Amino acid sequence: METKDSAANAYAMAIEQIESAVKYMEIETCFVDRLKTTDREVTVHLPVKMDDGTYRIFTGYRVQHCGVYGPYKGGIRYHPDTDLDEVRALAMWMTWKSAVVNIPFGGAKGGVNCNPKEMSSREIENLTRRFTWGLSNIIGPERDIPAPDVYTNPQVMAWIMDTYSILRGYAVPGVVTGKPLELGGSLGRHEATGKGVVITALQACHQLGLDPKGLTVAVQGAGNVGGVAAAAFSKAGFKVVAISDSKGGIHNPKGLDVNAVLACKNQYSCVIKPGMKGDSVTNSELLELKCDILAPCALEGVITKKNAAKVKARIIAEGANGPTTPNADKILHDKGAFVVPDILANAGGVTVSYFEWVQNLQNLLWDEEEIGRRLEKRLCSSFEEVHGIAMEKKVDMRTAALILGIGRVARALKLRGFYP
Template sequence: MVAYQPLSFLQSQPCGPWEVYLEQIDRVTPHLGHLARWIDTLKHPKRILIVDVPIERDDGSIAHFEGYRVQHNTSRGPGKGGVRFHQDVTLSEVMALSAWMTVKNAAVNVPYGGAKGGIRVDPKQLSMAELQRMTRRYTSEIQIIIGPMKDIPAPDVNTNEQIMAWMMDTYSVNEGSTTTGVVTGKPVSLGGSLGRQEATGRGVFVVGCEVAALRGLDVAGMRVAIQGFGNVGGVAARLFAQSGALVVAIQDHEAAIVNEGGIDVNALLGHARSSGSVAGFAGATRLDNRDEFWEIDCDMLIPAALEQQITAANAGKIKASIVLEGANGPTTPAADDILAERGILVVPDVIANAGGVTVSYFEWVQDFSSFFWTEDEINQRLTRIMKEALAAVWQLAADRKVSLRTAAFIVGCTRVLQAREMRGLYP
């Protein structure tokens, strides 16, 4: 019998995102009882597609980009997960993101499996025409494995409702009929859902408020620091500020800024929209050393950028009492251990940032029924699901005396493996 080996081109990344995920699975395995028999199911992505994405540039030259779509597990339903365009996208990253989506969807009890996609490209180097050509070619290349009952892409890093509109149109043209349910995060005019654009950040806010209350903190006056000021961090910052919290520090791809008296988030959002960054904002002081961001004195730290941001190198410097994961996989296992030893509560990504996929589920349901809900109805349903999911994980963590991450993985992995066991293996 030959043991499972990682793909050869992952072996040079011993600390990559996929390896972080595998360690998280190993940590939860002892808590799964008889279902541990099926644990390797979670270590084997169901399907990996690597595609070449050639386009003609505006100057007539030909450029090739590498694209991925990974379906990690579909035991509980069709694959679901975003598509990111980023120059540092790797297969290890996309595999890990798809696996975290499997656990996340199960943890909040949304009837999806986990999937993820990406293209290794810096979209800022492309014109809008080039971006459209690349998106459409990528969609056409992965069309053999996506579909409203197979795998439903959504926006992620550097993708948005326009990208989803191009993906939906490309799929629909190739199918010969308009198929709105093939992607979520679309414009409302094309079957998108009200509330979807803010859903991930709103979910982070809802969970953050619940955790603060459970820890005896009043959101009004609470000091918050946020890494990332995009669709997740920006929305969360605005909602926390509206609730009376002091957003004292923000870090994005260019700069880290601080204002001990609280940053004017609305003004900063306007500045970031016009300039593309928080850098140069007059209402805060720029930190000379970006790494000093992790040492900001605050009650709640929200990493809402990319994975593997909190590591063994900076976990000992964090002064927050709560780390609320707005990004996917921002904390390494080694950092998890350091934070736990220091009494810092980590609220894991698979619960904290599940608002986006939850409202994506609402959008998918609305597309199938051709009946659309109001934004208030969307937000009420989102809040209920997020609160119920957190409550279940919080109670399990207390009962089993484990971390919130382990508890969330117990809930999610149990649901996935129960489905796998009941379905059995096709001979």
């Protein structure tokens, strides 16, 4: 995204967040130091055959942050900005996210440095299968379970599952989540992260005494998270006034026809075309629009100390991972903005991934109503816990969520101990 702060290092952000949270906790230094490091970092170099018959070498990563709570869990992204520090930070945030919603997963993340927009489906399949081969000795339904992330989708998960299953000699649907339904995927998984953003934003409205009907929302991102969130906000009675993708966005203070914008995105790979009711807006401008709720649902590091003071939204619901830098957090808190942090707001994805994993292991299939009920119950319960800590310790919601997540992982780590 054009608003991404290239100077912001995601891993440095993640470490700074830990240091801010542990000030309010009683954790021995050895456990804090342990949680700042990772269990395992794998870098693989992938020779991939392209459509013209040549081979290109891509670099991929899988970082397993902390498996003390259970099998590692985390998405795989395909993006030209992906590097090891980014993946380290994302793996760490996955650990806290799983703990905040009290799911028995550790945190992991993976990615390949590539530009899938410039690759054919066959080239992406070749890359995916080669990447799976390179990670095959560290992933598995009881070890590490990948899922979709930026520019990956159920089809990519199907290729991972198929490649892993061929290597094992039998079908292993539980090796990934976010799969197509035909291969053991869960109803409601695709929509889970975006819906979770809306569920937690509604909880924030309740805490602030705001009636959601007619509140204005700006959504940065129109993909798996942003697009779903925009549609869910509209369905819940909010007025969506802006939506963007990596090319820019559309803004109409009277409200957008969300279905028309998303249809334009699906058909033309952009959110605005001539004749649509709205004006073009850059991603930078979208963040500073007059609105009640801002939902950054794209990449990390987009709200920084340079633009945080210009953010006018009363509520920021973080659909993306790490969209707000620590310096920006301080500015937003001082101006009275209510931030629903990423490790709570976008935890719907890992929650329904957990439901999918459970269904695969037990050969179950829950209906979409059951999935939705379980998701809302868990996210609302977690929101109440985080908000309770924020009130008790007089801290912002991000610090409170970190206190909850880090505290649970640290206690589990202490109980298990260090061996040998």
